[in-house]
Amino acid sequence: MTDAAYSIAFPFGFAADGTTAEVGRADHVTDLLEQLLFTRQGERLLRPAMGCGLPDLLFAPASPETAEAARMTIQVAVLEHLAREIELTGLDVRPEGSSLRIDIAYRIRATGDAGHARFDAETGADG
Template sequence: MVAPVRHLRFPFGIALTGGTVAEEPDYDAYVRQLIRQVLLTARGERVCRPDFGAGLRRQVFAPLNDTSAALTRTLVYEALATWLGTLIRVEQVAVRAEAETLRVSVEYLVIARGERRLLDEDVVL
């Protein structure tokens, strides 16, 4: 018998019952959490994986123009393809500059389920 796959909840925590590591029962929520981790982690922030992350927070001080939007789109696509390429396939990355914010949305395919999803919860920088 094959043991079920366990997905850790982010942020990391302890379950209220049993004192074990908290798990994420919803696979879609688990994948969204992983995407957010990749997008919001700065390169060099993780000691054992210095190349991990997209480093979007670094874009806070970049000018809001088409060049910054194109760079952000590239950072997001490359980071997600590198770190989550076995779980998702990035279909499209859209970056919009609105007033003082840069909004990022990601359309992706969940490989295990063959379902398309959109992360458009406004990752506001």
């Protein structure tokens, strides 16, 4: 499938021709996941329930316990807020140094295409 322009890019920016930067559906899903993971609940005025609150882990140790708590929080948030866009097919959260490595595998519902996104969330210290 082609990944034609589907949505406005996040973060907002401009294309080389001066128009609003756009992204394809796959990049849009990655942008949605990033916004969901790194937004605290209550941070968005019109959607106060949206978010995972990974920034709240800043002072937590990068331990297996913290990784499991983050995994459960992410799973619930994706199911609650992005279920219309994607089907979660895999989720792995593991400590790496002083951060959590988050690998998310999914299927885009509209196209059936498989996708993968990787994020790192900084925590306080090595577990």
